[in-house]
Amino acid sequence: MAGKPVVVTRVVDTMTDNLRPTRAEATDVANAVLDGTDAILLGAETLTGLHPVETISTVGKICAE
Numbered sequence: 698m699a700g701k702p703v704v705v706t707r708v709v710d711t712m713t714d715n716l717r718p719t720r721a722e723a724t725d726v727a728n729a730v731l732d733g734t735d736a737i738l739l740g741a742e743t744l745t746g747l748h749p750v751e752t753i754s755t756v757g758k759i760c761a762e
Contacts, residue, residue: 702735702736703733703734703735703736704734704735704736704737704738705729705734705736705737705738706737706738706739706740707740707741708722708725708726708729708737708756709722709723709726709739709742709752709755709756710722710741710742712742712746712748712751712752712755713741713742713745713746713747714746714747715748716748716751717755718755723759726756726759726760727759727762730759730760737756737760739752739753739756
C-alpha cells in the first residue's frame with residue numbers, strides 16, 4: 698500500500714537439510730504470495746542446502762498454485 702517493495706526470506710529454512718518444507722512453511726510461502734509480496738529470497742536453502750534445485754522447484758510450485 699505504501700508503494701515499497703516487500704521481500705520475504707527464510708520461509709523454507711528446514712529445506713536446508715530436508716527434501717520437503719514443513720506444512721507451516723508451505724503455508725507461509727502461500728500467504729506471502731496472497732498478501733502481495735514482491736519477492737521470495739532463498740538464501741541458505743540454496744547456497745549451503747542439500748537440495749537447492751528441489752527447494753527452488755517446491756517454492757515455485759507453491760507460488761504458482
